[in-house]
Amino acid sequence: MTQSDRRFNLNDAWMKISEGLKRTYQFQELSPSHYMDLYCHVLNYCIYTTPQARRANVHDIANIGGGELYDKLKKYLKSYLEKICKKGLKLQEEDLLRFYATNWENYRFSSKITNGFCHYLNRSWVRREDDSGRRDVYGIFTMAIKTWKSVIFEQFHEQVTKVCLQLIESQRQNEIINTLLISRVIQSYIEIGFAENSSVFNNIHQITSPSSAEVSFLKETEQFYHEPAAMFDISHSEYLKKVVKLFDEEIHRIQSYLRSSTLKELSKMFENVFIQDKLENIYVEAKELLRTDKYLDFVLLFKMVISVQKATTELRNIFEDHVHQMCVDAIERINNDAINNPKLYVETILEIYTNHLKLAHEAVHSEKDLKIALDKTCYKFINNDAVTKAAGNTRKTAELLARYCDVLLRKGSKIQEKTDLEEKFNQIMVIFNYVENKDTFQIFYREMLARRLVSQLSTSDDYEESMISKLEQECDFEYILKLRQMLRDSRDSKSLNNQYRTYHERNQLDNIVDCSVMVLNSNSWSFSTSSELIIPVELKTTLDNFTKFYTQQRSGGKLTWLHQHSHGDVQTLYTNPRYTLNVSTYQMAVLLLFNKSSHWIVEKMQDETQIQVNLFLQILCGLLKNKLLKCVEINDDDLKENDIKMNYHIEIDDDFKSKKIKINLNLPLKLSKKKDIEDSHRTIDEDHRKDIQAAIVRTMEVRQTLKYKLLIQEVIQQLSSHFKPEIPVIQECIEILIEKEYLERQPNEKDILRCLA
Structure with missing residues (x-):
């Protein structure tokens, strides 16, 4: 092919390419076949380069087809944009914005299409030029954007930016504006800014630097708020609301027509204008707002400083101190009553917690900060308040919480009638999470569950199961294993x-006798062995029959009767009307003696029943007080067990009268109740020591040698999920293990322990 033939072919190709450009930028239809023809023309133009130029490896655009086409495209776009530019010179305000935005979007779309059918030019010549070190050559789309910048943007951007800021100013004055129009303009600024700083093939989503419009927006915003900031009065709640509202409005503007990255700069600007110089005043006002229960205003204040880390930290500390003091004051006010009133104690804590949790939720963005402060406060005061100090141990909280559960789950509770128990369970778990001595809670809860099940006073098996499931979610399966077994025993007994x-x-x-028996697994139930009792002849046949039946059913099973937890009904055949008395097995044994004789001596009665003396006197005293029995030697209504002598005469009171036909005499015995509480605390102390010793042995078997203080730290860390071991007790357990020769001190280093096991 001759040089003139080549030139003719290239001119012909350019004519077809320029015709395609015209159709593209004038939004005329461009069919797929026409698009592919344009792609082929670009390809042909690029590859028809003289052999001499290829051998010389020169960069003279005039002698290389790709360079010629690139130059022609650039000139075409510049000429096209200059014509558009003339049409907008006389436009003003929104008309100018609309002109700019519409032409930008059309031009950008058309340039994307052009970039597509110039793909070969980008891939071959443009990339080769970039690889050779040239920095004035770009991909076709980037080149098109840069051309827009040099022709249109440079001509109009100051005027366009000014109009945008005027519209934003109008919006701040509560006028309605076309925010979409501003957003379209800002998007062009962002993309132009990207093109200005891009290399040949950058991705547009990498742009991070602010556009000129965003910089101007922030500058104008700062100037706009200088005057209201000078009038700032932190003590007026209406002003707090206004400041928060202004900031929310500016955030909305950024979301409407700027990039989200601008929000960071806006926060800094608001921080500088409204907050930094007034921090001390803010702290003072925060304390006053909490002191006067103006919680919503405190939330507004928190929102206002949310972007200032120093301020949010200080406000969180102020909130934490306030809640702690409120809790301390509230518990001190009810201390005398709460130590024996689990409902009062727990619901006082819940009321404070709920109110301040609601405050944390209302703070929205600051919810996490305030929730952390609330958690720290609750953990601190729940385990060390006036009630625990009065009781002399930190376990009191766990005990009262378990007793509150018993109040809820026991039949006849008035709380059940007024509230949703499931919601109450959720509230209990809130406090449970803060309790250090979770094992103490488990021991008391198990004992009270046992009493409810044995006395058939549980409000519902479903509620019992629900509460146990919640405990399992917070702890583990082992924690509730015995509780589940107790429920299972109750169901199996039916x-x-x-x-x-x-x-x-x-x-x-x-x-x-019609009887109902509960058979309990001794490994799960915490009942101690009952006091000695000679079974009355009226009961013996029934108990023997059941024992025989059970032995046949459960080979190898052995029954131990727990008389202190048994009860039944007896009927008075000597009165008119006949009364039904619900009594304990011990009370029943005493009353049934009068089937043999109507008169007894106290000593003989005790000998016949073999009930332990102190317990027997307490039972007899109760029956005398209820006028079922009478003693000729006693006339004092204020009868005590010590008033009864072993030689006194006891007989049935034939004149017994009551307004009730069914009478419940099966009330807890003081001696039994006191013994149960003492046993519980003794069990807790013993279990703690066993757990501490086990943790020490486990740690030392792994470490073999360890410093004394580090061992104490590891033991505390291991056991903290169940209870918080006291350091003196840990030290005592270490000494016990040294005496038992599980451990020894290093001869030359007394602070280092070595495992001998």
């Missing part, structure tokens, strides 16, 4: 009683 009735009918057993 089935076992049905089987016994069938067995009774099939074998035609002659029982004068």
